[in-house]
Every structure is written in structure tokens, then in C-alpha cells.
Amino acid sequence: MRSKENTKNLVLWMAHHFKGLDLQYEEAIKPKWEGIYHPLRNIHDEQGYIEEILQQGKIVVGVPT
Numbered sequence: 001m002r003s004k005e006n007t008k009n010l011v012l013w014m015a016h017h018f019k020g021l022d023l024q025y026e027e028a029i030k031p032k033w034e035g036i037y038h039p040l041r042n043i044h045d046e047q048g049y050i051e052e053i054l055q056q057g058k059i060v061v062g063v064p065t
Contacts, residue, residue, distance in 0.1 A: 003029060005007060005026070005029060006028050006029055009025045009026050009027075009028065010028075012024070012025035
């Protein structure tokens with residue numbers, strides 16, 4: 001998953017492993033393999049998102065990949 005945190009931790013990890021620098025880094029934040037995707041929003045609460053869409057009365061189309 002692309003993020004500032006992942007990029008920073010990648011650089012720290014490389015400096016630690018390839019240059020032997022004593023640096024602390026976090027594990028990568030991995031994307032979910034399944035769930036709801038929205039191109040303009042990062043959906044953490046899927047059930048809340050579904051309820052929000054149903055309240056708005058919008059038509060929703062799901063595309064399995």
C-alpha cells in the first residue's frame with residue numbers, strides 16, 4: 001500500500017539492512033485483499049459505509065474481481 005509511512009519505513013529498512021545502521025522501522029501496512037473499494041475514500045468501516053449508502057437511496061453496483 002502506498003503511503004508516506006510505508007515509504008519512510010522502506011527507506012529506514014533499507015538503511016538498516018544494507019548499510020547496517022541502527023535504525024528503528026515499522027512493518028509495512030498491507031492492503032486488504034477483499035472488501036469495499038471507493039476511488040475517492042478510504043473505507044475502514046464497511047458496515048457503516050453500506051448503511052450510509054442505503055440511507056442516501058443510491059444505486060450501488062458491485063463488481064467482483
